[in-house]
Amino acid sequence: MSERTVNPVLKQVLELGPTIAFFLLYLRIRDDVFTIGGTEYTGFIVATIVFVPILLVCMGILWALTGKLSRIQVFTAFMVIFFGGLTAWFNDERFFKMKTSIVNGLFAVILGLGLLRGKSLLQWVMGDMIPMQQEGWMILTKRLALAFAALAIANEIVWRTMSTDAWVKIETFAFPLALFVFLWAQIVMLQRYVIDPEEDKAASGGNDG
Structure with a gap:
């Protein structure tokens, strides 16, 4: 798929949006404790778990619009998924x-x-x-x-x-x-x-x- 141009403002929103969303969600639930499947999770860990799919959706939209993702974006996404998964699995x-x-x-x-x-x-x-x-x-x-x-x-x-x-x-x-x-x-x-x-x-x- 060839790379296509996309509105630079929209591109910035898709690239920075997940991080800002994580920050705002964390501020909202940082003092809360959530019980999921009998296990208690802090607001930070829940914000981390929510951050991963938001990042993937934004990257998917960016790929659909531009036809390209940089190697750094792909690598960073993999690391976020990997360490986000470890954070949720070990509740740490x-x-x-x-x-x-x-x-x-x-x-x-x-x-x-x-x-x-x-x-x-x-x-x-x-x-x-x-x-x-x-x-x-x-x-x-x-x-x-x-x-x-x-x-x-x-x-x-x-x-x-x-x-x-x-x-x-x-x-x-x-x-x-x-x-x-x-x-x-x-x-x-x-x-x-x-x-x-x-x-x-x-x-x-x-x-x-």
């Missing part, structure tokens, strides 16, 4: 909290292994979105691997030393904002490596002539 919120550490840690390891082989796996994933010279991709990959490692460590510190309320707020807003600001700063700093499609096309045309 620590599994879902550890998810962020493990996902970011795996991203750091995967990017690092690519760098050891002299390759930018980030370019393989995002090359179509950001036309950039190879040197730029290598620099960005190194910095992003370190950023993911830092986020993994930060999440471990937060969930082990702070309240569930604090973790939910930091997970929902602080971590994504920190990653967004980091990526934005990197794009600005690495601007000299970005390839202008028009200039590249003109250069190719000149060479052909």
